[in-house]
Amino acid sequence: RELVNVARDIFGRQTRITYIDLCEQLQQVLDIKERTAKSYIRFMRERDIITKDTANQSCFVIGSYNLQRNTSCP
Secondary structure (H helix, E strand, C coil), rough: CCHHHHHHHHHHHHEEEEEEHHHHHHHHCCHHHHHHHHHHHHHHHHHCCCCCCCCCCCCCCCCCCCCCCCCCCC
């Protein structure tokens, strides 16, 4: 699955999520190791698919990235 769709699915269930929870959810949804999940989080942050929550810096929210574009996993 594409990371944009995965982010949409995860953040469709909740508006903000901690780094640890996001890492765990990516591992479950994509059946990947922790190291790969962390790499995907970094990739999504770099492309504004997800961003830090301005109200709570320990959480992530869906980013300003245009979710209509196709971005495949790195």
